[in-house]
Amino acid sequence: MNVKVFDTHVRTLDGGYLHFDVLIEGNDQTLATRHAREWLASRGVADADVSQSRCQFCHSEPAHPDVAAAIAQQGYFIIPLQGC
Incomplete structure (x- = not known):
């Protein structure tokens, strides 16, 4: 499975910052945003x-089997990067 990686940055009202990647099978930015929410x-x-x-959208890459399994089950996989 080849996945699309969506680089996601969130600022919260209390001053927090979250940075994570949303991995999905297609290239649908609306879907990636919904999964981020x-x-x-x-x-x-x-x-x-x-x-x-x-x-x-950031890039595409081959999915690790664990990532592919999570995407098959829930539709997405999150890679926490900062503040998560």
Whole structure:
């Protein structure tokens, strides 16, 4: 499986900064943004807590089997990078 990587940056209203990658099978930026919001919500960060965010296509890469399995199960995989 080849995945698309979306570089995602989020600033929260309380001054926090989160940087993570959203990996999905297709190149749908709207879908990647929706998955980023779902993942943030699962960590207690609601849209109302976000002052600005960016989720944009970065590159494609072959998926590790664990990543491919997660994408097959839930539609996405997150790689936490900063502040997560």
